[in-house]
Amino acid sequence: MADAELVTNEERLRRFEAITDPILSNLNVADLFEELLDRVRDLLKVDTATILLLDGHTGELVATAAKGLEEEVRRGFRIRVGVGFAGRVAATAAPVVIYDVTPADVVNPILLDAGVRALLGVPMLANGNLVGVLHVGSLSLRHFGADDVQLLQLVADRASSAGQVRAQVLARQAALALQRSLLPSRLPDILGLELAARYVPGHDLGIGGDWYDVFTLPSGWLGAVIGDVSGHGLPSAVVMGRIRSALRAYALDCHDPAEVLTSLDRKIHHFEAGTLTTALYALIAPDRTTVHLSCAGHLRPLLAVPGQPARLVDLVVDRPFGVGRPPADRHTTVLDLPPGATLVFYTDGLVERRGELIDTGIERLANAIQSGPTEALCDHIMAAAADERPTDDVALLAIRRAD
Structure with a gap:
């Protein structure tokens, strides 16, 4: 399915049900991210899918979960808001589509080394605040249409809620650990x-x-x-x-x-x-x-x-x-x-x-x-x-x- 304009109503329904599946609510945050990335790769027929969460202290996007670009997570890749492809999505808080990726479009060498040719990225927002960025990529040239953007944004919205909960839990755990060590x-x-x-x-x-x-x-x-x-x-x-x-x-x-x-x-x-x-x-x-x-x-x-x-x-x-x-x-x-x-x-x-x-x-x-x-x-x-x-x-x- 190379063009989102060809998406049928039946396919739209299948996509929606795959992302809103109640079973996903039973997963912990890490497993939820993994499952969402697997499903979005299948639904959009893409080769890569990545979630980068915002580190509020440094103002950087940190690769947190990935399919097809697992090296991003292993290397602890991070990038400042406003820089590169993911940084542009975060800075504009709007979807960004690149039909033919060039070195001028991205600063992440892992994307270039993997041979990603087309990219679609959407912001992850919670209560109007930036949580992170979700992007998918294809190793071949392709156009991402309105239905693709809508689906990816739906996935991002679901991941955003989990990402916010994850950030709150981590902050609470860190605070309590610090309290135990300092008081x-x-x-x-x-x-x-x-x-x-x-x-x-x-x-x-x-x-x-x-x-x-x-x-x-x-x-x-x-x-x-x-x-x-x-x-x-x-x-x-x-x-x-x-x-x-x-x-x-x-x-x-x-x-x-x-x-x-x-x-x-x-x-x-x-x-x-x-x-x-x-x-x-x-x-x-x-x-x-x-x-x-x-x-x-x-x-x-x-x-x-x-x-x-x-x-x-x-x-x-x-x-x-x-x-x-x-x-x-x-x-x-x-x-x-x-x-x-x-x-x-x-x-x-x-x-x-x-x-x-x-x-x-x-x-x-x-x-x-x-x-x-x-x-x-x-x-x-x-x-x-x-x-x-x-x-x-x-x-x-x-x-x-x-x-």
């Missing part, structure tokens, strides 16, 4: 201190830029940090991971929290330009009687001393990271930590509410802080102060000195 799975057992923490995501991916960390240093000091990288999802989590690792490295070389944050700011300014980040870094002395704190634009911690209401710690709040040139005069505050006292670190997702002053949320948090075991305290805080349906990540860290 402490278990807080350390520290003589003379009791620790507890909570992390609650405020969005679907399950992780963002909020983080906390607790670590011991060779000197016997205990480092505790809480921070917030602007944004949500996997990109913010990746930046957060790099910042967390850098802070740990600087902490090994310096026991002044202000100097550690100064070094971290220089790193962010150079390597993470455009990233707005806040952090609160504390060093607790080996005898647990004092805490040295430095704050980079983060919310001040709360201190609860037995027999007294919880209060905000009086410290200097320096500029966040990534704002202007790194300041050379960050400050360190030394705070007494009496027996039984509890320090509470938190991110803004715990105290911010739409249409409400943040001071109101901080006061609500302060009223929720009670003396006693930190695990029970964190449970009480989350029940009394956290939003039932958070729209922002919540990180909470409580450190109590033993009585």
Whole structure:
């Protein structure tokens, strides 16, 4: 069937039923792609069929499934939107037909080496957003007509939905894996201190830029940090991971929290330009009687001393990271930590509410802080102060000195 104009109504129906077959719904994404490519090759009598999915981080189309051009997938072929044949389909979000392929039409050497002479490509769209490109090719000259384009677009639409689901699943899996690797799975057992923490995501991916960390240093000091990288999802989590690792490295070389944050700011300014980040870094002395704190634009911690209401710690709040040139005069505050006292670190997702002053949320948090075991305290805080349906990540860290 060389010309789509010759397609009969009976053939159109066969094509439609082959692509809308309910059995396809039972396949996983990889198998669905393979089956769709097999069927479209048979229906259009073409030699090659390829799905390239868009990598949202790089802006490139990545060969994900192929029939007749399997080498594309094996080599991990990728191409930027707007470049070459597939890039042109993606950039225009419209079908593209090439009757006689020449080196000027394509930049993928695999297509030329395979001897592809004619190409038809259509965009894969989901809710108006580009998901990828589906293209088929023939080793002989042929015309692709309107019925061919319509059929291939139908296949692309079915693959687009699966491709979007696949991207969401992969992003969720990556985010959860990153969360497990970066947020402490278990807080350390520290003589003379009791620790507890909570992390609650405020969005679907399950992780963002909020983080906390607790670590011991060779000197016997205990480092505790809480921070917030602007944004949500996997990109913010990746930046957060790099910042967390850098802070740990600087902490090994310096026991002044202000100097550690100064070094971290220089790193962010150079390597993470455009990233707005806040952090609160504390060093607790080996005898647990004092805490040295430095704050980079983060919310001040709360201190609860037995027999007294919880209060905000009086410290200097320096500029966040990534704002202007790194300041050379960050400050360190030394705070007494009496027996039984509890320090509470938190991110803004715990105290911010739409249409409400943040001071109101901080006061609500302060009223929720009670003396006693930190695990029970964190449970009480989350029940009394956290939003039932958070729209922002919540990180909470409580450190109590033993009585």
